[in-house]
Each structure stands twice: as C-alpha cells, then as structure tokens.
Amino acid sequence: xxxxxxxxxxxxxxxxxxxxxxxRAQSILDRLRQAAAVARTLxxxxxxxxxxxxRGIAATIAGRYPLSSDTALTRYVNLVGLTVAGQDxxxxxxxxxxxxxxxxxxxxxxxxxxxxxxxxxxxxxxxxAELAGVLAHEVGHVNAKHVxxxxxxxxxTREVKSAVDIQGAVLDRFVGAGTNALFMGLSRGDELEADSxxxxxxxAAGYDPGGLAAFIGRLSSHAGEGAxxxxxxxxxxxxxxxxxxxxxxxxxxxxxxxxLESRYRASVRSAQ
Amino acid sequence: MSxxxxxxxxxxxxxxxxxxxxxCRAWCGARPARRLALAALLAAGTAAAAEAQRAEWxxxxxxxxxxxxxxxxSRKTTDSRTDSLALVMRVxxxxxxxxxxxxxxxxxDGQTMGNPDIVIGEGTRAVVVTALGATPLEQHVLGQDxxxxxxxxxxxxxxxxxxxxxxxxxxxADGSVGRVVFRRSVKNxxxxxxxxxxxxxxxxxxxxxxxxxxxxxxxxxxxxxxAGARGVDNIQTPSGAVPVKPDxxxxxxxxxxxxxxxxxxxxxRTGGLGPYAPAKSDxxxxxx
Numbered sequence: 001x002x003x004x005x006x007x008x009x010x011x012x013x014x015x016x017x018x019x020x021x022x023x024r025a026q027s028i029l030d031r032l033r034q035a036a037a038v039a040r041t042l043x044x045x046x047x048x049x050x051x052x053x054x055r056g057i058a059a060t061i062a063g064r065y066p067l068s069s070d071t072a073l074t075r076y077v078n079l080v081g082l083t084v085a086g087q088d089x090x091x092x093x094x095x096x097x098x099x100x101x102x103x104x105x106x107x108x109x110x111x112x113x114x115x116x117x118x119x120x121x122x123x124x125x126x127x128x129a130e131l132a133g134v135l136a137h138e139v140g141h142v143n144a145k146h147v148x149x150x151x152x153x154x155x156x157t158r159e160v161k162s163a164v165d166i167q168g169a170v171l172d173r174f175v176g177a178g179t180n181a182l183f184m185g186l187s188r189g190d191e192l193e194a195d196s197x198x199x200x201x202x203x204a205a206g207y208d209p210g211g212l213a214a215f216i217g218r219l220s221s222h223a224g225e226g227a228x229x230x231x232x233x234x235x236x237x238x239x240x241x242x243x244x245x246x247x248x249x250x251x252x253x254x255x256x257x258x259x260l261e262s263r264y265r266a267s268v269r270s271a272q
Numbered sequence: 273m274s275x276x277x278x279x280x281x282x283x284x285x286x287x288x289x290x291x292x293x294x295x296c297r298a299w300c301g302a303r304p305a306r307r308l309a310l311a312a313l314l315a316a317g318t319a320a321a322a323e324a325q326r327a328e329w330x331x332x333x334x335x336x337x338x339x340x341x342x343x344x345x346s347r348k349t350t351d352s353r354t355d356s357l358a359l360v361m362r363v364x365x366x367x368x369x370x371x372x373x374x375x376x377x378x379x380x381d382g383q384t385m386g387n388p389d390i391v392i393g394e395g396t397r398a399v400v401v402t403a404l405g406a407t408p409l410e411q412h413v414l415g416q417d418x419x420x421x422x423x424x425x426x427x428x429x430x431x432x433x434x435x436x437x438x439x440x441x442x443x444x445a446d447g448s449v450g451r452v453v454f455r456r457s458v459k460n461x462x463x464x465x466x467x468x469x470x471x472x473x474x475x476x477x478x479x480x481x482x483x484x485x486x487x488x489x490x491x492x493x494x495x496x497x498x499a500g501a502r503g504v505d506n507i508q509t510p511s512g513a514v515p516v517k518p519d520x521x522x523x524x525x526x527x528x529x530x531x532x533x534x535x536x537x538x539x540x541r542t543g544g545l546g547p548y549a550p551a552k553s554d555x556x557x558x559x560x
Contacts, residue, residue: 055523060505062522064514078531079539083546089462096526114526128543180508204459206540206549233510258544 043152047092047112049163050148054112056175057147057182061100061108061116068099068119076267077135080128081115084136087201088143095142097135105219105228108182109138111148122268124222125215128260131268132202133212140197146190150181185234195241196248203249208257213245326368328461329436332454332537332547333361333419339382348448352441357452358382359537363423366461370395370430371468376420377533385533389414392470395428399470406470422451437549456547 045053068074074097081097088095095113105120115138117131125131141147151157154177160166166174186194195212203209220238222228235241249255334357337346344358362385364375375388390401391409399406400414409415409424422442425432434440436457444450506513540546 055520056518058523058526059518059520060507060516062519062526063505063516064507066519067522067526074529075531078529079536082531082536083540083543086546096529098522098526098529114523176505176507179505183507183509185510206543206545230510256550258549260543263543 043157043160043163045148045152045163049166050145051112052171053148053174053178054110054114056171057110057178058114060175060179061110065100065102065118068101070099073099073268077117080131081135084132084201084205085139087204088139090143093142095139104230106231107134107138109141110182111142111145111178113142115139124218125264126261127211128264129202129208129211129258130215131264132205132207133198134215136201137194137198137212139201140194141190143197144193146186146194147178147181150186151177188236191236192241192244195245199245199248199254203254203257206258208259209249209254213242217242326461328458328463329365330456330547331363331365331423332359333363333423334358334452335360336449342381342383344382350448352449354449359534361419362537366463366467367430367432368465368468372426372430373467374423376423379534383532383534391424392468393426395430396426398424401470454547456549
C-alpha cells in the first residue's frame with residue numbers, strides 16, 4: 001500500500017470515527033430529503049399559522065368528543081406529556097394535553113401542539129411508560145408537521161399565494177382539510193415516522209422505550225372490538241409497528257428506563 | 273533568500289532536504305486529484321470533530337433544606353445522599369467551546385420558576401444579556417449570587433468540568449453539602465449558533481421557558497372566535513361523515529390549564545425521569 005493510500009485510509013478512519021453513526025446519519029439524510037421534497041412544492045406555513053390552524057382542528061376534535069373535566073387526570077396527562085414534549089427540538093411550540101371523554105381507543109395531535117388522548121386508550125394502557133409512548137408518538141406528529149403537510153397537498157391550497165391569505169374562509173378550509181386528514185388517518189409513512197420519533201422522545205425523557213410497542217401490541221388482542229374500529233382503520237397494522245419499534249430500539253441500543261406502572265395506576269385507574 | 277510573508281521550510285531533524293521533500297510529496301500526493309481528496313477528507317474530519325464538541329445539558333440545582341410558606345429553610349448536613357432537598361434553580365447549558373450559553377431560572381418561593389436570565393460567555397468571560405444590552409456578569413446583580421457563581425464553571429477554553437449525567441453533590445468549605453445537582457445531557461445537541469451570540473437574545477428554548485410558564489398569554493382570543501364561527505362542520509371519518517360543532521371554549525380551557533414548572537420538576541424527580549434518570553455509562557450524553 002502506497003503512503004498516499006495509507007494516508008487516505010487513516011483519514012477515512014478518522015472521519016468515520018468523528019461522524020455520527022451510519023444509521024443515524026441515514027435517518028438524518030432521509031428526513032432532510034423528505035423535508036426538501038415538501039419544501040420544493042408547497043406553500044410555506046409559519047408557526048403562528050400552524051398554531052391558528054391547529055387550534056381550529058383542536059376545537060373540532062373537542063366538538064366531537066367532550067374534554068374531560070377531571071382536573072387531577074388532566075394534570076397527570078399534562079405532566080407526562082410535557083415530560084416527553086421536552087425532548088422535542090421545536091422550541092416554537094407550546095404543548096397542551098387533554099383527555100377526551102369517549103370509550104373509543106385513539107389519540108390525536110392537532111398542529112401547533114394540541115394533543116388529545118381518549119378515556120378508552122387510558123383504560124387499555126398499563127403503565128406511565130406506555131402513556132408516555134403514546135403521547136410522544138403524537139408529539140412526533142406535531143414535530144414533523146404531518147397534518148400541515150397533508151393540508152398543503154390539497155388542491156385548493158394552490159390558489160393561496162402566501163400564508164398571510166390563510167384567514168377567514170380560507171382558514172376554515174385549511175382547518176377542514178386538516179380535521180379530515182386527522183380523522184381519516186395519516187399515511188403509513190407518517191405513522192411510522194411518528195412511532196420512531198415517539199420512541200426517541202420517550203427514551204430520552206427516561207421512560208422505558210418499550211412502552212409504545214407494549215401498548216400497540218396489546219391492541220392486537222382487542223382487534224374486532226367496536227372501540228378500536230377507527231383506530232384500525234386509520235393506523236398501520238399493530239404487528240408491523242411493534243416489529244419496527246423493536247428493530248429501532250435494538251439498532252439505537254435503547255433499553256432500561258422507568259416503567260412507573262404503580263404511579264400510572266394511582267393516577268389514572270383511580271379516576272376511572 | 274525566502275520570499276516575504278512565507279516562512280522558510282526546514283527539513284525535520286536527521287533528514288536531508290531531498291529525503292524530506294520526497295516524504296512530503298508522498299503524503300501530500302503527487303497528483304492534484306489526490307491532494308483535493310485529502311483536503312476534502314481533512315476538512316470534513318475537522319467539521320465533524322467540531323460538531324462532536326458541541327454539548328447541551330441541564331443542571332437542576334437543589335440545596336439541603338425545604339420550602340415552607342414561600343421561605344427557604346436551610347439545613348446543614350454532611351450526608352451527600354440526603355433527600356431533604358429544596359429546588360432553587362435550573363440551568364440549561366449550550367456549549368460550543370470556547371463559547372457557551374446558560375439559561376438560568378430561579379425560584380424565589382419554591383412554587384414557580386422565574387423567566388430565564390441569560391448568560392453568554394467565551395472562556396471565563398461572561399455577560400448577562402438583557403433586552404437593553406449585555407452587562408459583564410461581575411457587574412450584574414446575578415454575579416453577586418453565590419448559586420449563580422457556582423453554576424458558571426467554565427474554564428478558559430469554554431469547557432465545564434464534571435460528569436455528563438447523574439447526581440453531583442458539592443461540599444462547602446466546612447464539609448457540609450452545599451449544592452446537589454442533577455445533571456442530564458442531551459444526546460444529540462441541535463441548538464443554533466445564534467444562541468451563543470450576545471446580540472441575539474432569545475428567551476430560551478427549553479420546555480420551562482417556552483412551555484409551561486407562558487401558557488395562555490400568547491394567544492389572541494380573536495383567533496379562537498374565528499374557529500368557533502364556523503358553526504357545524506361535517507367531518508369525514510372511516511365510518512362516514514359526522515356533523516360536529518367545534519368547541520372553541522374547550523380549547524381556551526385547555527390552553528389555560530397550567531402545570532407549574534416546579535410541579536413538573538417534582539414529577540420528574542419522583543419518577544426518576546429527565547435529569548433524575550439513573551446515569552448510564554453508555555447514555556451517549558457528552559461530557560460538558
């Protein structure tokens with residue numbers, strides 16, 4: 001081997017040691033590519049507009065299922081939610097969490113940081129780590145602007161020249177499109193990305209990273225129940241998600257963390 | 273004679289000029305393409321190394337004692353594992369040596385955290401950044417606070433000592449426990465360079481700054497009214513269209529539901545979460 005080749009080999013080794021891990025680098029590249037693809041074609045929407053649209057969507061969600069007036073339960077869900085949302089790298093978003101009074105099993109995230117979880121979901125969840133996983137998944141949707149990107153793909157948005165025009169009747173159309181996207185279900189890719197982000201946030205907050213997978217896995221044994229009909233219609237197959245979450249946890253060496261089953265029981269089970 | 277501005281090159285000791293030139297040619301590459309590849313490789317390596325030096329971490333600072341009716345009742349102890357602790361301060365650090373930034377939030381009553389005081393430094397020099405400008409830390413009232421002084425621990429290279437994560441008990445001169453710090457590092461620091469610029473005052477980017485304490489005061493009621501004016505909507509669901517009347521008041525209630533920053537800190541502590549999570553040897557958090 002010539003000296004130059006040796007020099008290049010040493011340089012490459014140094015570079016490999018200092019660059020982020022290949023898997024992470026690949027994931028960053030994927031996200032950059034996705035972001036670039038969206039940015040090339042679609043109307044830019046500022047954080048303020050995102051919050052305005054999200055507030056309208058949140059109002060529609062709260063219109064369909066009433067908000068719980070259980071202060072202790074809402075406080076607990078907010079504490080868990082804020083713990084995982086603290087790992088979200090978007091400082092421009094203020095997160096709010098609420099419980100919806102319905103036996104339906106589901107959770108929703110409106111743009112701008114409005115996150116909801118249903119009583120039906122809380123009844124199936126067994127630990128705080130599972131709740132953290134579900135809420136972190138929703139925070140992942142907000143972070144990645146999945147609903148906003150879905151709205152921007154709608155035909156009517158081509159008539160809107162700038163984000164300033166998103167007001168009045170135009171704002172209503174944005175809210176309507178976002179609400180329908182949320183209730184009809186986001187794409188499989190969006191759901192899987194939210195799973196991945198949720199796993200990352202929950203683990204970074206100190207929770208057992210297996211929480212989300214444990215909850216999704218439990219849903220399989222309740223398949224066919226009425227309360228889960230909408231969930232199954234709007235999300236990828238639970239088994240696929242569990243496999244993928246396990247693979248990510250293994251790849252990123254995520255293990256350990258707090259489960260906090262008894263605190264969950266004390267905070268939620270007593271409220272039911 | 274050497275050209276002005278260019279240092280004369282001397283062969284390393286024990287080598288002839290010719291042998292040294294031969295060695296140099298071999299390392300630098302005889303062809304421009306090789307030279308370019310080498311330069312690119314080295315530049316990329318340098319950039320990656322600089323990126324690897326960035327660090328972001330949080331210290332939650334306690335002192336032995338407790339809060340009683342809004343007053344701090346101190347307690348003297350030599351037991352570094354004591355759990356009788358009163359929360360006094362939270363500091364979020366952002367560092368790209370030699371520059372760094374500390375966002376300091378203190379509690380005066382054990383109930384609420386104040387807005388962040390922002391200190392930006394380069395090496396051991398630090399300024400407090402306010403809306404009016406930057407004041408050297410030693411001339412600012414913050415610089416007189418022993419807790420703040422204890423938190424400004426950067427050396428002349430802008431590095432801070434100590435572990436990346438875990439519980440750190442610091443003793444006073446008499447051997448009693450002075451501060452107990454719970455530290456947690458961010459695995460992949462992602463802050464913008466502008467945060468380290470004294471000219472750009474951002475009100476803090478952490479949860480406690482932008483999240484909890486500010487709830488409810490940044491939204492306009494008119495926005496809510498707009499959303500509520502839509503009347504009944506028909507939303508599409510997997511089981512068909514469903515008429516829904518948006519409930520804007522519920523969202524106002526949601527926005528006004530606040531969880532105090534001190535309550536969140538207590539929640540994290542009792543659950544062993546965030547900065548209170550047990551330190552792992554392979555946590556990936558970078559040394560501050």
